Amino acid sequence: MGLSVAEKLSILADAAKYDVACTSSGIDRSAKRGLVGSASQAGCCHSFTPDGRCITLLKVLMTNACIYDCAYCVNRCSNEVPRASFAPQELADLTMAFYRRNYIEGLFLSSGVVGNPDRTTELMVETLRLLREEHRFNGYIHAKAVPGTSPELVERLGYLSDRLSVNLELPSQRSLALLAPQKSKQAIFDPMAQIRDSIAQDGETRAIGRTRTTYYPQKAPARKRRAFSPAGQSTQMIIGATPETDLSVLSLSAALYRTMGLKRVFFSAYVPAVQDPRLPSGVPVQLNREHRLYQADWLMRFYKFDVTEIIDGRNPMLDLEVDPKANWALNHLECFPVEVNTAPLEMLLRVPGIGPKGARLILKARRTCCLREPELRKLGIAFKRARYFITCNGFYMGAGTEFTPQALRARLRAPIDGGSHGARSAKVSAGQRTLFEVAAERAGAEPQALESAPLRAGLPEARTVVPELTRLWQAPVAQAVPR
Amino acid sequence: MIPMQAHGGFAGGGGADGAGGELAARKRPQASLDAPSGPQGAPLPCVAYLYDGTAEGLFSAIFDAYVFHEDPEDFFCDGSYQPRLGQSSRVIATDEEKALRVRRGLVRVGGSKVFRAALHASLSDDPQAGAAVYRFVRYVMDDLGKRPSSARPSVMGQLAHPCVAPVASLERQVLNEAHRMKQFLRFRQKEGGLWVAVCNPNANVIPLVMDHFSGRFNTQPFAIYDEVHRVVGISQDGRWRLSRASAEAELADCAAEELMAQAWCVYYDSASIDVRYHPELRRQFMPMRLWGNITEMSRPRAHAIGEAAMSGLPNAAALIDG
Ligand code: SF4
Numbered sequence: 091m092g093l094s095v096a097e098k099l100s101i102l103a104d105a106a107k108y109d110v111a112c113t114s115s116g117i118d119r120s121a122k123r124g125l126v127g128s129a130s131q132a133g134c135c136h137s138f139t140p141d142g143r144c145i146t147l148l149k150v151l152m153t154n155a156c157i158y159d160c161a162y163c164v165n166r167c168s169n170e171v172p173r174a175s176f177a178p179q180e181l182a183d184l185t186m187a188f189y190r191r192n193y194i195e196g197l198f199l200s201s202g203v204v205g206n207p208d209r210t211t212e213l214m215v216e217t218l219r220l221l222r223e224e225h226r227f228n229g230y231i232h233a234k235a236v237p238g239t240s241p242e243l244v245e246r247l248g249y250l251s252d253r254l255s256v257n258l259e260l261p262s263q264r265s266l267a268l269l270a271p272q273k274s275k276q277a278i279f280d281p282m283a284q285i286r287d288s289i290a291q292d293g294e295t296r297a298i299g300r301t302r303t304t305y306y307p308q309k310a311p312a313r314k315r316r317a318f319s320p321a322g323q324s325t326q327m328i329i330g331a332t333p334e335t336d337l338s339v340l341s342l343s344a345a346l347y348r349t350m351g352l353k354r355v356f357f358s359a360y361v362p363a364v365q366d367p368r369l370p371s372g373v374p375v376q377l378n379r380e381h382r383l384y385q386a387d388w389l390m391r392f393y394k395f396d397v398t399e400i401i402d403g404r405n406p407m408l409d410l411e412v413d414p415k416a417n418w419a420l421n422h423l424e425c426f427p428v429e430v431n432t433a434p435l436e437m438l439l440r441v442p443g444i445g446p447k448g449a450r451l452i453l454k455a456r457r458t459c460c461l462r463e464p465e466l467r468k469l470g471i472a473f474k475r476a477r478y479f480i481t482c483n484g485f486y487m488g489a490g491t492e493f494t495p496q497a498l499r500a501r502l503r504a505p506i507d508g509g510s511h512g513a514r515s516a517k518v519s520a521g522q523r524t525l526f527e528v529a530a531e532r533a534g535a536e537p538q539a540l541e542s543a544p545l546r547a548g549l550p551e552a553r554t555v556v557p558e559l560t561r562l563w564q565a566p567v568a569q570a571v572p573r
Numbered sequence: 574m575i576p577m578q579a580h581g582g583f584a585g586g587g588g589a590d591g592a593g594g595e596l597a598a599r600k601r602p603q604a605s606l607d608a609p610s611g612p613q614g615a616p617l618p619c620v621a622y623l624y625d626g627t628a629e630g631l632f633s634a635i636f637d638a639y640v641f642h643e644d645p646e647d648f649f650c651d652g653s654y655q656p657r658l659g660q661s662s663r664v665i666a667t668d669e670e671k672a673l674r675v676r677r678g679l680v681r682v683g684g685s686k687v688f689r690a691a692l693h694a695s696l697s698d699d700p701q702a703g704a705a706v707y708r709f710v711r712y713v714m715d716d717l718g719k720r721p722s723s724a725r726p727s728v729m730g731q732l733a734h735p736c737v738a739p740v741a742s743l744e745r746q747v748l749n750e751a752h753r754m755k756q757f758l759r760f761r762q763k764e765g766g767l768w769v770a771v772c773n774p775n776a777n778v779i780p781l782v783m784d785h786f787s788g789r790f791n792t793q794p795f796a797i798y799d800e801v802h803r804v805v806g807i808s809q810d811g812r813w814r815l816s817r818a819s820a821e822a823e824l825a826d827c828a829a830e831e832l833m834a835q836a837w838c839v840y841y842d843s844a845s846i847d848v849r850y851h852p853e854l855r856r857q858f859m860p861m862r863l864w865g866n867i868t869e870m871s872r873p874r875a876h877a878i879g880e881a882a883m884s885g886l887p888n889a890a891a892l893i894d895g
Contacts, residue, residue, distance in 0.1 A: 096836045104843040121788030123811060128789045136756055137869060139845040142854025187833050190768065190793065191760045361846060454730065468733055
């Protein structure tokens with residue numbers, strides 16, 4: 091039953107593309123003699139899709155034949171799509187061929203569930219083993235751990251890959267029960283906790299190995315073992331398929347960072363790919379909401395914001411008009427303006443328009459000279475935004491605008507125009523209206539293509555924007571916070 | 574004309590430098606033979622230096638400016654020279670020794686970061702790059718070099734200084750372009766096992782990416798050909814060298830190459846999510862000027878395969894054994 095590799099690739103890449111996590115970052119590994127490949131801390135994008143998202147890894151499924159029936163997923167067993175699966179050898183060879191051509195930075199391997207979770211993971215482990223041992227591949231590998239896999243197999247997977255992730259799928263247990271009845275909170279958190287513990291344990295043994303405890307010359311271990319998932323673990327959840335508010339999404343992700351030691355939590359705006367009565371239909375893809383969530387996530391990870399500062403029960407959704415940082419500043423005008431020439435780092439970080447890099451540059455530059463507008467512009471500060479919140483040497487820079495939340499809000503209003511929300515992660519698209527205009531144009535231009543691709547089904551309906559429907563969905567939902 | 578002591582900042586430092594003064598003195602009459610105008614041995618008041626376009630060439634030229642006691646207005650690559658009114662010119666012979674002396678001087682005064690900034694900036698295609706690097710070296714050596722090391726400000730910290738700013742921004746451009754090459758270089762396997770990538774960067778960045786690729790691909794032999802600067806980097810067994818090239822060697826692709834390129838295009842096409850279509854964003858990350866050498870952007874589309882796979886197949890759960 092010969093599907094060619096290209097045909098399989100087409101099916102299995104298409105099925106994997108809704109997984110937004112696509113970074114090759116988090117680990118620096120220099121090249122070694124005899125091994126092929128290296129990895130860099132910042133990651134490296136090798137191409138960009140027509141929607142402007144970066145392609146850095148070969149992101150495919152082992153197979154898209156799945157015994158589960160998750161409502162939102164194109165691969166669910168009740169969906170009529172062509173099915174295919176890679177043989178481990180085939181996929182390992184393909185990965186190497188792409189890597190050697192500098193198409194990719196490594197492999198991102200996920201899978202539908204064939205037979206049972208263990209059998210699926212065995213196939214993945216075999217692929218990674220071939221890559222690491224036979225091809226001597228030293229590049230980046232991100233593997234998905236399928237919920238319900240036995241701990242031994244997760245262990246083996248971890249030693250072969252650089253990053254592991256277990257998908258949270260949906261932001262609450264109730265939604266999970268509704269849309270992915272075969273998965274449970276426990277089945278997801280168990281491997282997550284196991285991965286967290288293994289990473290910590292592995293780190294400790296390595297540290298002990300490095301410290302000398304005796305005066306005897308140390309014998310190096312016979313064969314160096316790979317580290318356990320050295321770039322940590324991440325997870326992703328779908329936003330907009332279920333009624334959770336931004337408040338519960340962000341509280342959940344903050345809890346995950348805290349308790350599970352995650353490196354990243356990815357959000358993926360729900361894209362209608364299948365029809366199901368349990369799913370919202372006719373609701374626009376919430377790209378702007380996704381964008382704001384990433385901004386909020388960014389604030390928590392790099393600006394030392396606490397969730398409670400970004401969002402609270404009174405406004406459980408992030409403001410779509412101004413970004414969360416500006417929003418905080420507008421609500422805390424009593425802290426501003428700050429004097430750039432003396433303010434401490436924490437305060438500089440809170441000024442809209444000043445990023446972590448800009449703040450550090452300011453600290454450095456102000457040692458030698460007094461900072462005014464031209465200097466700040468040279469340091470790469472977004473002066474247009476920052477001016478309303480700073481004084482330079484005692485002079486308020488935002489003169490001409492009233493120092494009230496309303497007036498400043500008008501100044502800071504920023505339509506989301508496809509800016510970046512995460513160094514290399516999924517980039518958002520333009521505002522929704524134009525987006526659907528584009529989609530409609532395309533739908534009109536190539537009706538045949540639309541029919542032949544089942545994934546694009548549901549696009550025409552998406553043109554009718556029904557905001558009421560979203561609100562209807564927003565019933566209070568029990569918050570799922572891991573133990 | 575600036576007053577200066579003989580061979581200004583580059584004396585001192587390494588042991589071999591003691592002979593530097595004499596060497597320069599001996600060389601002077603001979604060197605000025607190259608100069609088409611100006612009295613023998615006397616510094617030319619209004620002069621452009623012509624070098625061969627390499628970093629070594631530029632640093633040799635900067636060294637010679639000290640030797641000749643001149644303050645050249647322009648530094649040009651041989652080919653691109655158009656004299657200004659009343660300007661004379663000198664053709665500078667590239668001399669690795671001199672370039673190394675400049676490096677030693679810069680590292681002594683400002684540290685290796687300063688040298689690297691000058692080196693990176695010198696790889697830029699900007700016609701003003703040569704002069705900018707020269708001004709920068711002058712500033713570091715003549716101005717900072719005279720102060721005691723404790724009183725020297727950090728050079729690269731002075732982003733607003735008129736001599737530092739141009740070099741800093743040139744360096745940033747060059748490093749960005751080097752990063753783009755790491756991203757978008759595409760190798761093709763040739764008959765006989767050599768891997769070849771062709772690129773068209775806007776700066777001479779091949780030397781900056783060779784370490785990266787050579788480490789990564791290790792024993793796999795490969796060559797990167799820069800069709801704009803006509804430079805080729807060749808790596809074998811994890812060691813690399815640069816050489817000049819006139820044209821890409823005509824090697825046939827190996828049999829699997831076409832298949833793999835097609836497979837990659839299939840992957841690229843299927844990775845896109847149509848409801849998110851945003852080509853401006855893509856152009857911003859992947860400049861159009863580079864598309865010609867990027868496999869997935871330059872090829873006529875092999876849509877056929879993807880489409881066939883999507884429509885023609887039965888619901889093929891049966892294809893999966895087990
Ligand atoms: S288990 Fe994964 S692949 Fe299978 S239906 Fe659920 S989400 Fe889709």
